[in-house]
Amino acid sequence: MKLSVIILFLLCSVSHSLSAQNEEEGIFTATLLAGANFSQIDGDEDAAYSKVGFNGGARGGVRFGDRMELCTEILFSQKGSYIKSLNKTYHLDYIEVPVLFYYKDWEAADKNNRKYMRVMVGGGFSYSRLLNSATKQYGTTLEDGQPGYANFLSNDLMFMLDANIFFTRNWGINVRWARSLLTIVEKPIRQNISYAINRSIILRVLFRF
Template sequence: MPVFVKRLQFPLLVIILFIGTVAKAQENTPMYEDRTFYGGLILGANLTQIDGDNFAGYTRKGLNAGGIVFFKMDEHIAASIEVLISQKGSVSKSPQLLAAGYYITKYGADLTYGEIPVMINYYDDHKNHFGGGLSYSRLGSSNEYISTNPPPTTPFKQEDYPFKKSDFNLLLGGNLHLYKGFFLNLRFQYSLISIRNTVPNITRGAQFNNLWTIRLMYLFL
Protein backbone atom coordinates (compact mmCIF):
# COMPACT_ATOMS: atom_id res chain seq x y z
CA MET A 1 0.00 0.00 0.00
CA PRO A 2 1.43 3.46 -0.92
CA VAL A 3 2.80 5.49 2.01
CA PHE A 4 0.47 8.41 1.19
CA VAL A 5 -2.61 6.17 1.47
CA LYS A 6 -1.42 4.78 4.81
CA ARG A 7 -1.10 8.33 6.16
CA LEU A 8 -4.79 8.95 5.41
CA GLN A 9 -6.12 5.86 7.20
CA PHE A 10 -5.88 7.27 10.73
CA PRO A 11 -7.30 10.76 9.90
CA LEU A 12 -10.23 9.14 8.07
CA LEU A 13 -10.98 6.93 11.09
CA VAL A 14 -10.83 9.91 13.47
CA ILE A 15 -13.25 11.96 11.34
CA ILE A 16 -15.74 9.06 11.06
CA LEU A 17 -15.68 8.60 14.85
CA PHE A 18 -16.00 12.37 15.30
CA ILE A 19 -19.28 12.35 13.35
CA GLY A 20 -20.62 9.13 14.82
CA THR A 21 -20.25 10.01 18.50
CA VAL A 22 -23.22 12.39 18.60
CA ALA A 23 -25.32 11.55 15.56
CA LYS A 24 -27.72 9.29 17.44
CA ALA A 25 -28.27 11.86 20.18
CA GLN A 26 -29.55 14.63 17.91
CA GLU A 27 -32.98 15.50 16.59
CA ASN A 28 -34.02 14.24 13.18
CA THR A 29 -33.93 17.42 11.09
CA PRO A 30 -33.66 17.20 7.28
CA MET A 31 -31.02 19.22 5.50
CA TYR A 32 -32.39 22.64 4.47
CA GLU A 33 -35.16 21.20 2.28
CA ASP A 34 -36.11 24.53 0.63
CA ARG A 35 -32.63 25.89 -0.03
CA THR A 36 -30.24 25.33 -2.93
CA PHE A 37 -27.50 27.70 -1.81
CA TYR A 38 -26.54 28.57 1.75
CA GLY A 39 -23.42 30.16 3.15
CA GLY A 40 -21.64 31.01 6.34
CA LEU A 41 -18.53 32.12 8.19
CA ILE A 42 -15.65 30.07 9.56
CA LEU A 43 -13.15 30.76 12.36
CA GLY A 44 -10.66 28.33 13.82
CA ALA A 45 -7.08 27.16 14.14
CA ASN A 46 -4.62 25.03 12.20
CA LEU A 47 -2.30 22.61 14.02
CA THR A 48 0.47 22.07 11.52
CA GLN A 49 3.80 20.52 10.74
CA ILE A 50 5.98 20.30 7.65
CA ASP A 51 6.90 16.75 6.69
CA GLY A 52 10.45 16.59 5.44
CA ASP A 53 12.02 18.91 7.99
CA ASN A 54 13.81 17.48 11.02
CA PHE A 55 10.99 17.96 13.53
CA ALA A 56 7.84 16.01 14.33
CA GLY A 57 4.55 17.04 15.90
CA TYR A 58 1.75 19.47 15.09
CA THR A 59 3.52 22.26 16.96
CA ARG A 60 2.82 25.27 14.74
CA LYS A 61 -0.52 26.95 15.41
CA GLY A 62 -2.13 29.28 12.90
CA LEU A 63 -5.32 31.03 11.90
CA ASN A 64 -7.95 29.46 9.65
CA ALA A 65 -10.75 31.88 8.80
CA GLY A 66 -13.03 32.88 5.93
CA GLY A 67 -16.34 32.13 4.27
CA ILE A 68 -18.11 29.09 2.82
CA VAL A 69 -20.95 28.48 0.34
CA PHE A 70 -22.83 25.18 -0.06
CA PHE A 71 -24.67 24.06 -3.17
CA LYS A 72 -27.29 21.37 -2.53
CA MET A 73 -27.05 18.69 -5.22
CA ASP A 74 -29.35 16.02 -3.77
CA GLU A 75 -31.27 15.26 -0.58
CA HIS A 76 -28.10 14.30 1.28
CA ILE A 77 -25.33 15.64 -1.00
CA ALA A 78 -23.93 19.16 -1.22
CA ALA A 79 -20.83 20.67 -2.78
CA SER A 80 -18.98 23.41 -0.93
CA ILE A 81 -16.42 26.05 -1.77
CA GLU A 82 -14.49 28.16 0.73
CA VAL A 83 -12.27 31.24 0.60
CA LEU A 84 -9.82 31.22 3.50
CA ILE A 85 -6.79 32.74 5.12
CA SER A 86 -4.78 29.73 6.31
CA GLN A 87 -1.53 29.87 8.31
CA LYS A 88 0.72 26.81 8.15
CA GLY A 89 4.32 25.95 8.97
CA SER A 90 6.57 24.31 11.53
CA VAL A 91 8.38 25.12 14.76
CA SER A 92 11.02 23.23 16.75
CA LYS A 93 10.51 22.09 20.35
CA SER A 94 13.94 20.59 21.02
CA PRO A 95 17.44 20.63 19.43
CA GLN A 96 18.04 18.22 16.57
CA LEU A 97 21.40 16.72 15.59
CA LEU A 98 22.00 16.66 11.84
CA ALA A 99 24.23 14.36 9.80
CA ALA A 100 26.35 17.38 8.95
CA GLY A 101 27.57 17.35 12.56
CA TYR A 102 25.77 20.30 14.12
CA TYR A 103 22.57 20.92 16.07
CA ILE A 104 19.58 22.89 14.96
CA THR A 105 18.85 24.72 18.22
CA LYS A 106 15.93 26.80 16.97
CA TYR A 107 13.80 26.56 13.86
CA GLY A 108 10.53 27.95 12.60
CA ALA A 109 8.67 28.40 9.32
CA ASP A 110 5.59 30.63 9.14
CA LEU A 111 3.56 30.34 5.93
CA THR A 112 0.40 32.32 5.19
CA TYR A 113 -1.80 31.19 2.30
CA GLY A 114 -4.95 32.30 0.56
CA GLU A 115 -6.79 29.00 0.15
CA ILE A 116 -9.81 27.78 -1.87
CA PRO A 117 -11.07 24.33 -0.78
CA VAL A 118 -13.72 22.52 -2.83
CA MET A 119 -15.47 19.51 -1.27
CA ILE A 120 -18.34 17.06 -1.77
CA ASN A 121 -20.26 16.54 1.48
CA TYR A 122 -22.70 13.87 2.62
CA TYR A 123 -25.37 14.97 5.14
CA ASP A 124 -27.16 12.64 7.53
CA ASP A 125 -30.64 13.34 8.86
CA HIS A 126 -29.25 15.37 11.77
CA LYS A 127 -27.42 17.99 9.63
CA ASN A 128 -24.04 16.42 10.48
CA HIS A 129 -21.94 16.06 7.37
CA PHE A 130 -18.60 14.72 6.23
CA GLY A 131 -16.75 14.71 2.94
CA GLY A 132 -13.59 15.05 0.96
CA GLY A 133 -12.09 17.21 -1.72
CA LEU A 134 -9.17 19.28 -2.90
CA SER A 135 -7.83 22.74 -2.22
CA TYR A 136 -5.60 25.21 -3.97
CA SER A 137 -3.47 27.54 -1.84
CA ARG A 138 -1.46 30.56 -2.94
CA LEU A 139 1.44 31.59 -0.72
CA GLY A 140 1.06 35.17 0.46
CA SER A 141 4.03 35.43 2.82
CA SER A 142 6.72 33.23 4.32
CA ASN A 143 9.19 33.69 7.14
CA GLU A 144 11.80 31.14 8.13
CA TYR A 145 14.42 31.32 10.88
CA ILE A 146 17.10 28.87 11.99
CA SER A 147 19.86 28.79 14.59
CA THR A 148 22.56 26.10 14.74
CA ASN A 149 25.43 25.10 17.01
CA PRO A 150 28.06 25.47 15.73
CA PRO A 151 27.06 27.87 12.96
CA PRO A 152 27.21 26.28 9.48
CA THR A 153 30.13 27.09 7.22
CA THR A 154 27.72 28.62 4.71
CA PRO A 155 24.90 30.59 6.42
CA PHE A 156 21.36 29.56 5.44
CA LYS A 157 19.50 32.08 3.29
CA GLN A 158 15.79 31.54 2.79
CA GLU A 159 15.80 33.42 -0.51
CA ASP A 160 18.09 30.72 -1.94
CA TYR A 161 15.47 28.03 -1.16
CA PRO A 162 12.05 29.68 -1.47
CA PHE A 163 8.80 27.88 -0.75
CA LYS A 164 6.68 27.24 -3.83
CA LYS A 165 3.93 29.74 -4.50
CA SER A 166 1.25 27.05 -5.02
CA ASP A 167 0.15 24.28 -2.67
CA PHE A 168 -2.39 21.59 -3.68
CA ASN A 169 -4.00 19.60 -0.84
CA LEU A 170 -6.20 16.58 -0.31
CA LEU A 171 -8.94 17.23 2.30
CA LEU A 172 -10.98 15.00 4.62
CA GLY A 173 -13.40 16.62 7.04
CA GLY A 174 -16.47 16.32 9.21
CA ASN A 175 -18.94 18.75 10.79
CA LEU A 176 -21.04 18.23 13.91
CA HIS A 177 -24.26 20.22 14.19
CA LEU A 178 -24.19 21.96 17.58
CA TYR A 179 -27.12 24.38 17.71
CA LYS A 180 -29.16 26.14 15.03
CA GLY A 181 -26.56 27.42 12.52
CA PHE A 182 -23.47 26.45 14.55
CA PHE A 183 -21.23 23.53 13.57
CA LEU A 184 -17.95 22.18 14.93
CA ASN A 185 -15.56 21.23 12.14
CA LEU A 186 -12.57 18.87 12.16
CA ARG A 187 -10.43 18.59 9.04
CA PHE A 188 -7.24 16.86 7.94
CA GLN A 189 -5.27 17.97 4.90
CA TYR A 190 -2.02 17.02 3.23
CA SER A 191 -0.03 18.45 0.34
CA LEU A 192 -0.27 16.46 -2.89
CA ILE A 193 2.96 17.94 -4.24
CA SER A 194 5.97 19.24 -2.33
CA ILE A 195 5.96 22.84 -1.11
CA ARG A 196 9.76 22.96 -1.36
CA ASN A 197 12.51 20.67 -2.56
CA THR A 198 15.35 19.40 -0.37
CA VAL A 199 17.45 22.04 1.38
CA PRO A 200 21.02 20.66 1.81
CA ASN A 201 22.01 20.09 5.47
CA ILE A 202 18.65 21.48 6.69
CA THR A 203 15.83 19.14 5.59
CA ARG A 204 15.49 15.36 5.27
CA GLY A 205 13.96 15.64 1.82
CA ALA A 206 11.18 17.37 -0.09
CA GLN A 207 8.68 19.10 2.18
CA PHE A 208 4.87 18.78 2.50
CA ASN A 209 2.24 20.62 4.55
CA ASN A 210 0.54 18.28 7.04
CA LEU A 211 -2.20 19.69 9.29
CA TRP A 212 -5.34 19.28 11.35
CA THR A 213 -7.88 22.09 11.55
CA ILE A 214 -10.45 22.72 14.29
CA ARG A 215 -13.06 25.37 13.46
CA LEU A 216 -16.41 26.79 14.44
CA MET A 217 -18.71 27.33 11.46
CA TYR A 218 -21.88 29.38 11.41
CA LEU A 219 -24.32 28.87 8.52
CA PHE A 220 -27.04 31.41 7.74
CA LEU A 221 -30.10 29.15 7.73
Protein backbone atom coordinates (compact mmCIF):
# COMPACT_ATOMS: atom_id res chain seq x y z
CA MET A 1 0.00 0.00 0.00
CA LYS A 2 2.75 2.49 0.95
CA LEU A 3 4.69 1.62 -2.20
CA SER A 4 1.62 2.31 -4.36
CA VAL A 5 1.16 5.72 -2.72
CA ILE A 6 4.80 6.62 -3.38
CA ILE A 7 4.62 5.45 -7.00
CA LEU A 8 1.42 7.40 -7.64
CA PHE A 9 2.89 10.55 -6.09
CA LEU A 10 6.00 10.28 -8.25
CA LEU A 11 3.95 9.68 -11.39
CA CYS A 12 1.77 12.71 -10.71
CA SER A 13 4.78 14.92 -9.96
CA VAL A 14 6.66 13.88 -13.09
CA SER A 15 3.52 14.19 -15.23
CA HIS A 16 2.86 17.73 -14.04
CA SER A 17 6.46 18.70 -14.78
CA LEU A 18 6.36 17.19 -18.26
CA SER A 19 3.03 18.73 -19.17
CA ALA A 20 4.39 22.16 -18.31
CA GLN A 21 7.35 21.64 -20.64
CA ASN A 22 5.74 19.79 -23.53
CA GLU A 23 2.64 20.64 -25.53
CA GLU A 24 2.11 16.97 -26.44
CA GLU A 25 1.16 14.25 -23.95
CA GLY A 26 4.14 13.10 -21.89
CA ILE A 27 5.15 9.56 -21.06
CA PHE A 28 3.55 9.91 -17.62
CA THR A 29 -0.04 10.98 -16.97
CA ALA A 30 -1.90 12.22 -13.89
CA THR A 31 -5.65 12.42 -13.33
CA LEU A 32 -8.02 13.42 -10.52
CA LEU A 33 -11.30 11.48 -10.20
CA ALA A 34 -14.49 12.04 -8.19
CA GLY A 35 -17.94 10.51 -8.38
CA ALA A 36 -20.20 7.83 -6.95
CA ASN A 37 -20.41 4.09 -6.36
CA PHE A 38 -23.74 2.35 -6.97
CA SER A 39 -23.21 -0.85 -5.02
CA GLN A 40 -24.76 -4.11 -3.94
CA ILE A 41 -23.61 -7.20 -2.06
CA ASP A 42 -24.30 -10.54 -3.73
CA GLY A 43 -25.42 -12.84 -0.96
CA ASP A 44 -27.55 -10.39 1.02
CA GLU A 45 -31.34 -10.09 0.79
CA ASP A 46 -31.45 -7.77 -2.24
CA ALA A 47 -30.19 -7.64 -5.84
CA ALA A 48 -30.30 -3.93 -6.71
CA TYR A 49 -27.39 -1.48 -7.01
CA SER A 50 -29.13 0.70 -4.43
CA LYS A 51 -26.32 1.72 -2.04
CA VAL A 52 -24.83 5.05 -3.13
CA GLY A 53 -21.42 6.16 -1.86
CA PHE A 54 -18.48 8.40 -2.71
CA ASN A 55 -15.62 7.26 -4.94
CA GLY A 56 -12.65 9.52 -5.58
CA GLY A 57 -8.90 9.92 -5.63
CA ALA A 58 -5.99 10.15 -8.05
CA ARG A 59 -4.65 8.16 -10.99
CA GLY A 60 -1.10 7.93 -12.31
CA GLY A 61 -0.25 6.34 -15.63
CA VAL A 62 2.62 5.32 -17.90
CA ARG A 63 2.00 5.54 -21.65
CA PHE A 64 3.27 2.85 -24.02
CA GLY A 65 3.11 4.61 -27.36
CA ASP A 66 -0.04 6.46 -28.40
CA ARG A 67 -2.50 3.61 -27.87
CA MET A 68 -1.70 1.90 -24.56
CA GLU A 69 -1.38 2.99 -20.94
CA LEU A 70 -0.79 1.27 -17.59
CA CYS A 71 -2.43 3.04 -14.65
CA THR A 72 -2.71 2.75 -10.89
CA GLU A 73 -5.05 4.68 -8.60
CA ILE A 74 -5.39 5.56 -4.92
CA LEU A 75 -9.09 5.84 -4.02
CA PHE A 76 -11.44 6.33 -1.09
CA SER A 77 -14.44 4.15 -1.89
CA GLN A 78 -17.77 3.72 -0.07
CA LYS A 79 -19.58 0.46 -0.84
CA GLY A 80 -22.17 -1.85 0.69
CA SER A 81 -25.86 -2.46 0.07
CA TYR A 82 -29.31 -1.17 1.00
CA ILE A 83 -32.21 -3.60 1.44
CA LYS A 84 -35.41 -1.60 1.12
CA SER A 85 -37.77 -4.36 2.29
CA LEU A 86 -35.87 -4.65 5.58
CA ASN A 87 -34.78 -0.99 5.86
CA LYS A 88 -31.27 -2.35 6.32
CA THR A 89 -27.93 -0.87 5.25
CA TYR A 90 -24.46 -2.37 5.07
CA HIS A 91 -21.93 0.48 4.84
CA LEU A 92 -18.28 -0.19 3.93
CA ASP A 93 -15.43 2.33 3.66
CA TYR A 94 -12.34 1.18 1.73
CA ILE A 95 -8.97 2.46 0.61
CA GLU A 96 -8.63 1.00 -2.87
CA VAL A 97 -5.62 0.50 -5.16
CA PRO A 98 -6.60 -0.55 -8.71
CA VAL A 99 -4.10 -1.44 -11.44
CA LEU A 100 -5.51 -1.29 -14.99
CA PHE A 101 -4.26 -1.60 -18.55
CA TYR A 102 -5.94 0.61 -21.18
CA TYR A 103 -6.25 0.74 -24.94
CA LYS A 104 -6.87 4.23 -26.37
CA ASP A 105 -8.56 5.38 -29.58
CA TRP A 106 -10.32 8.29 -31.36
CA GLU A 107 -7.53 10.81 -31.82
CA ALA A 108 -8.51 14.47 -31.41
CA ALA A 109 -6.83 17.86 -31.02
CA ASP A 110 -7.58 20.85 -28.80
CA LYS A 111 -7.73 24.50 -29.90
CA ASN A 112 -3.93 24.69 -29.64
CA ASN A 113 -3.63 21.67 -31.94
CA ARG A 114 -2.34 19.42 -29.14
CA LYS A 115 -3.26 15.80 -29.81
CA TYR A 116 -4.99 13.49 -27.31
CA MET A 117 -7.15 10.35 -27.31
CA ARG A 118 -10.84 10.73 -26.51
CA VAL A 119 -11.52 7.10 -25.52
CA MET A 120 -9.75 4.75 -23.08
CA VAL A 121 -11.07 1.23 -22.42
CA GLY A 122 -9.45 -1.40 -20.27
CA GLY A 123 -9.54 -3.75 -17.34
CA GLY A 124 -7.57 -4.91 -14.36
CA PHE A 125 -7.61 -5.79 -10.69
CA SER A 126 -7.95 -3.88 -7.45
CA TYR A 127 -6.89 -4.45 -3.85
CA SER A 128 -9.07 -2.87 -1.16
CA ARG A 129 -8.43 -2.45 2.56
CA LEU A 130 -11.47 -2.03 4.79
CA LEU A 131 -11.33 1.10 6.96
CA ASN A 132 -14.76 0.99 8.55
CA SER A 133 -17.97 -1.03 8.42
CA ALA A 134 -21.44 -0.57 9.87
CA THR A 135 -24.72 -2.47 9.78
CA LYS A 136 -27.89 -0.45 10.39
CA GLN A 137 -31.52 -1.53 10.48
CA TYR A 138 -34.50 0.79 11.07
CA GLY A 139 -32.03 3.56 11.91
CA THR A 140 -30.27 1.56 14.64
CA THR A 141 -26.63 0.48 14.42
CA LEU A 142 -26.30 -3.24 15.07
CA GLU A 143 -23.48 -4.49 17.28
CA ASP A 144 -21.39 -7.65 17.00
CA GLY A 145 -23.41 -10.63 18.19
CA GLN A 146 -26.81 -9.12 17.43
CA PRO A 147 -29.04 -10.86 14.86
CA GLY A 148 -28.42 -9.45 11.39
CA TYR A 149 -24.93 -8.12 12.15
CA ALA A 150 -22.25 -8.90 9.54
CA ASN A 151 -18.51 -9.31 10.16
CA PHE A 152 -16.67 -8.11 7.05
CA LEU A 153 -13.15 -9.18 6.11
CA SER A 154 -10.36 -6.61 6.07
CA ASN A 155 -9.24 -7.32 2.48
CA ASP A 156 -11.04 -7.45 -0.85
CA LEU A 157 -9.67 -8.36 -4.30
CA MET A 158 -11.73 -7.20 -7.28
CA PHE A 159 -11.84 -7.57 -11.06
CA MET A 160 -12.92 -4.50 -13.03
CA LEU A 161 -13.78 -3.26 -16.51
CA ASP A 162 -13.38 0.44 -17.26
CA ALA A 163 -14.17 3.07 -19.91
CA ASN A 164 -13.18 6.75 -20.12
CA ILE A 165 -14.48 9.36 -22.56
CA PHE A 166 -12.78 12.77 -22.76
CA PHE A 167 -14.82 15.71 -24.06
CA THR A 168 -11.77 17.98 -23.97
CA ARG A 169 -8.05 17.38 -23.46
CA ASN A 170 -8.57 17.69 -19.69
CA TRP A 171 -12.19 16.83 -18.82
CA GLY A 172 -13.97 13.52 -19.18
CA ILE A 173 -16.22 10.92 -17.57
CA ASN A 174 -15.44 7.42 -16.33
CA VAL A 175 -17.70 4.35 -16.09
CA ARG A 176 -16.47 1.28 -14.23
CA TRP A 177 -17.89 -2.11 -13.29
CA ALA A 178 -16.22 -4.02 -10.45
CA ARG A 179 -16.78 -7.37 -8.76
CA SER A 180 -15.13 -9.15 -5.83
CA LEU A 181 -13.30 -12.37 -6.62
CA LEU A 182 -13.61 -13.75 -3.06
CA THR A 183 -16.15 -13.52 -0.27
CA ILE A 184 -16.00 -10.37 1.89
CA VAL A 185 -17.60 -11.77 5.07
CA GLU A 186 -16.41 -14.07 7.84
CA LYS A 187 -19.82 -15.76 8.06
CA PRO A 188 -22.66 -15.89 5.51
CA ILE A 189 -25.19 -13.05 5.64
CA ARG A 190 -28.03 -15.34 4.54
CA GLN A 191 -28.75 -18.98 5.25
CA ASN A 192 -27.87 -21.43 2.46
CA ILE A 193 -25.57 -18.86 0.76
CA SER A 194 -21.91 -19.39 1.65
CA TYR A 195 -20.53 -16.16 0.19
CA ALA A 196 -21.03 -12.41 -0.08
CA ILE A 197 -19.25 -10.30 -2.70
CA ASN A 198 -19.09 -6.62 -3.58
CA ARG A 199 -20.45 -5.45 -6.92
CA SER A 200 -20.28 -1.81 -8.00
CA ILE A 201 -21.07 0.43 -10.94
CA ILE A 202 -18.93 3.57 -10.65
CA LEU A 203 -19.59 6.90 -12.38
CA ARG A 204 -16.95 9.63 -12.07
CA VAL A 205 -15.80 12.95 -13.49
CA LEU A 206 -12.14 13.09 -14.59
CA PHE A 207 -9.66 15.94 -14.77
CA ARG A 208 -6.44 15.01 -16.56
CA PHE A 209 -3.41 17.30 -16.20
